[in-house]
Amino acid sequence: MGNDVLIEVDDVSVTFPSRQGLIRAVRNVSFEIKRGEIVALVGESGSGKSTTGLAMMRLMPTAGISGAIRLVRKDGKPADLLKLNEAEVRGVRGNDVAMIFQEPMSSLDPVFTIGTQMCEAARVHQRISRREAYVASVKALDAVGLPDPEQVMLAFQHKLSGGMRQRVMIAMALASHPSLLIADEPTTALDVTIQAQIVDHLKMLQRQTGMAILFITHNLGLVAEIADRAIVMYAGEIVESGSVRELFRRPRMPYTAGLLNSLPRLGRKKDLGAPIEPIPGSLPSPLAMPDGCKFHPRCRHFTPGLCDSGPPTLETCEDAHQVRCARWRDLARAAS
């Protein structure tokens, strides 16, 4: 592990039992996140992006997880999260790694005030008095840009708007200064103006605290806005990764390129001229995965015998840019 690597996900696979058979939700996923880095994990439903995030928090009790997730803890010692017992994992959650979710409504308890829940969370993870917990909580709410934090402490969740609830969740997640925040579609349920506020605030908090963020999303616009690096997943596998600029300028995997070409661009209708090009077909069912490249039935560069036989490996095409496509070399030549 390099010096500045905070967490290394190494060959992680996640399987679920189902009535129709074993579902392999995540297959042999490997990536690392450096300290202070914002990495986007991008994908559509069934891509395995959320499952990967949950596995990193060990929040998948019924799933079978293999591989290793090596985290450098706050005391500087490395730990494999998949080898820790339940008590040790609780120590990691909230201290080293925190997580926020799409729906803040279901993450907050409706019968307690925000203040009660924040103070409780603070006192579970830190040895502090009630008074200290209260002061710290008000400060945390203030830091996420909530106006009138002392009023918010007294409120029940249903009195708050969706944007305010998500800010409360961020405040709770950051209360113990985690070195990694996993944010799973945190703004998907919110209006765009509120989404922009929250994303801006997350970026500001990241700069202030130096924490790393794994931002899980389906929205390529948000990826461009928030992340330094992006990892694209499709049908449980990483299909491409690299710096955001590189990925958006020179996508090497036809799936990534297809997603970018299918997005209408705002304010560019006149000079764009070209219609959007949708990716045909639908996402594969986890129980009937295609052979070879999982994307080949939808790919316009599909070559029989090549793409549907052996599974393609993840190859490095440029410095730190990886792609899983048997044809990336000749497609890159054709594009340049």
Place this chain on the structure above:
Amino acid sequence: MTAEPPPLLKVEGLRKWFDITRGVFGRKVGQVKAVDDVSFFVRSHEVLGLAGESGSGKTTIGRSVLRLIEPTAGKVTFDNVEVTSLGAREMRQFRRRMQIVFQDPLAALNPQMTIEEILSEPLTVQGLARNAAGRRDRVVELLDSVALSADYLTRRPSDMSGGQRQRVVIARALSVNPEFIVADEPVSALDVSIQAQIIALLVELKTRLGLSMLFISHDLAAMEYISDRIAVLYLGRIMEIGPSTEVCGNYKHPYTEMLISAAPQPDPDRKRRIIPVGEIPSAASPPSGCVFRTRCAYALPECASVVPPLRNVGADHYTSCIRDDVVSGKALA
């Protein structure tokens, strides 16, 4: 102005106020002004986009136009017929000409029915097929028009993907040969790679069948792509309305500027010009004067006194903002 044919759909002074009640006797304690004095029209073969965030009233307008909810006040005219004064039976007849596509295709389809049954039902109800064979032919034709094969006849919604289900919902809306469709967030529940398919399908159907459409969405980029004109709504009122390239590229209202600035764009080099402030106020107590003024960076004292009317700022282009010295139309640059 040159003489223009009368618009297909005309909405004048539309209001929908919901009562807020309290207690077991439903004592009325206030009103939510979901839609307040909204007027617009849709030309024949035209797509009008209704843009806005939650609480802007865009869905309420779509449903009021079809009288799926009854407006509190205002007049809706469709092809010179006043829809708002039709009786229940006449309205049922009239619905053949105006159809709706909802956001969630799973909730819009009966899980017990096969696709053939789902698509046959409106044909039977509206008396559009003479016999079983004619009905079957029409259903296959409808499936074909949304790029689904006849294999789907015997399937049920649960055996299909979200995109395929939305195609069925669209085919059902088309089954009665409507002239006008309200598409209420038709792609929001779908995966990114599927959204573009449905948008392309709607564009194709619009061109091929000469449909007129009210396209309701919070996604401005998709809306610009599909719409001829866009109306931007905030707290139940129209802030700006005009040709979609103008509204998205040369907008004149501070709220449009905020919306466009906030919309995430797949371009890593773009810098956001304006950081939105505040949240949408409650429609039960909207601000006086211009409803947007509490979040507006350019508000003046006079913005609080009078509700600003829409004023002309270009061909077919109107804004409700009283200032014309602040918004440059360049949030994307």
